Amino acid sequence: METTVINAAEFFAGIGLVRTALEPLGVNVVWANDIKEAKRDAYLANFPDAKDHFARSDIRNVKGEDLDKLPEIELATSSFPCIDLSLAGNRRGLVGDQSGMFWHFARVLEQMQDRPRPRVVLLENVHGFATSHGGKDLTEALERLSQLGYSLDVLAIDAKHFVPQSRPRMFIIGIMPADLPKNAHVGVPEISDVRPAWVTAIHKKHYEAFKMHYLDLPALPQGPSDLNAVIDREVPESAWWDDRRVKAFVDSLSDGQRIRFEALRKADQLSYRTAYRRTRQGVSMWELRRDAIAGCLRTTGGGSSKQALVELGHDREPRIRWMTPREYANLMGATDYKLLSGTPNQQLFGFGDAVVVDVVRWIGEHYLLPVLRPDTESEDE
Template identity: 25%
Template structure:
């Protein structure tokens, strides 16, 4: 059960505010939203516009309503978005005709960005560990970029020694992967797509991936996995493992290794950098936050200070002398970059854009980071630079996900047709 949300502009927020005022005073709502009561009065008097992201907070004031049963009825398939971040995987599955029926993301800043960008017919749920699997809507596909955690094998080893059976419950309890398993076990979706770091297969000496593979197979799924580099689609080396599974009874033979990828190196950094020749598009939602259209250049704040640039050079020289590979990554328009990380906000050292010999290099702007991750310019960035760098550094390359989603689509449609035929036959 959730609140229907169709859009998140200021008018929508005002409607939620009016509904909330039937249950709460201005002072109560101000406390919930973290503002003063005078600000709430100004919104109600339409003297100023409330931020769109307040839709989510105001939903929590209202009694729960049942979602529109007709929402997404014509969609090719339905899916849920777990550990959603800012919705990079969702973006890909939306683009092929899917309909999202449930979202879970615990970080409030990521929720804010998510709500700005995706029309929802449901609220964003927080901690997935606190949500019962039976309360999650039925769905065709489960999506999740789950955190990597080690599993304890002590209990498993003991059961093996005693000759007893064991399942995912024993091996995965206490990890976030357990929540994926219990939802799959309860809802039996047709398919899933999971994403994780490249070294998942070697994590904890291979034990982690052994448990993941065995658990998914015990739940009745045939899985295929492959490490794919984002450099096939964007000018960034970003290797991530993708795990796709289809339910055994569907008898679908899906092989990620049969997926043809475009060659690396076709995309260069210059493709995503701000254009200084006058062709940089003006984005009203950015409103010159990153690029000065009058001066035709990115803002000076992204250029490294003399102190920081000197520090990074000295740090790199020190480690080079010690035979280590640590140092900054200086790039040009013709480069393919290192992996953008969540720590990029600290000094930007992994991707520093050269500005010639007479000027210090600069960080990418948040808009350039969005492009580097495959997000379109219509994607809005409602958070600070620091938060934006973290969010894009933790995200997926949208184009990679879209490529895999398109490969899965024919099988999802086939499974839907089979289900429809079985239902008609049973009737």
């Protein structure tokens, strides 16, 4: 049976990976916004039909009446900037110039007058959101969303359950009370892989003060254990570093890192590892990940934010190169994403600043659709 589409607004849309995740589920993005021109261009290269509804502007200039002109929006997504909340950032929190954009997202929703507010909101950010300013920032954000009428749930999902990348993120899902499914619970959820102890503590602290709920969700999948499925096999030989650069890489390794490096190099099987450049006691050095998946992709603001790929095994000379935009896309679950716009660094930046497609699609399948289209499953069976 054909399902009625779900109209959505995509705040802080970036290169469009939320749309990539949800469009196959019947979500129709009728408005998208981002301030970065390069991200807009990448978005339009993959979704040309968005030309008429992609608003490239500072969200501070967006008003609720802009959304009132659109078809009724049932879902609003917001991957607002994390730089002020991240442990690797400046920790200014929601008073920061970047992460403080949350307040403008809430303002736009509040200003919607001619249309009902979206029935569901989905927010994504780093785990640091929960601890910023001793938890005060998260409390104020939950309070603001509650004032807008939403009942709230908090999830934590690491993308390693879907792709070979360690990328822990937290999600806040707000639902208008009239749309809460019958199986929604009030109180403190049990600890699970999507609600670890620190998430259940958030529910325990706030469920009586704010409108909060939780839904039962299935266990997360196991996830891949190596990088083989994401390696770009079309990389030219010239992309691999020369002997001098490889030697500099090896020479920078700590004693412990070198032991791991040599063990992998002498192993009977070929394997791949990712490496970051770190500064330890004022000295720049390379570090291999202990496991065989990638570290969390970052926005490429400098050399230390980019990951190198290291090929080791069969007692051969190691091969090392920077990871490519296609590999970044694969690590974000965007295997079919078209790399038609921007420089390689702009492409790396766009993926490092995005959501993992598989994670958002899982939330869509197991949470958003059962709320927004609760009869779909029973009708299809």
